[in-house]
């Protein structure tokens with residue numbers, strides 16, 4: 001269930017502006033991750049802020065395309081797949 005404020009943001013500013021904001025916020029998070037991992041910057045506060053921004057925009061993306069339930073189902077399947085891969089990985093490590 002989307003936060004009503006975020007639903008209002010999508011209704012007020014519209015699909016095009018908000019979907020562009022999704023891209024913009026994802027690129028800001030990308031930049032902070034790269035700074036942290038590649039340039040060893042102490043930027044945890046920025047990572048926290050940009051992660052929150054991305055989550056806020058992804059909520060609007062899911063509302064815009066009405067795909068929240070399908071995303072959730074896909075995530076469940078993906079997590080099961082990851083678990084299978086981890087189990088295989090652990091099995092290989094035992095040999």
Ligand SMILES: [Mg+2]
Pocket residue numbers: 025028049050053
């Ligand atoms: Mg941001």
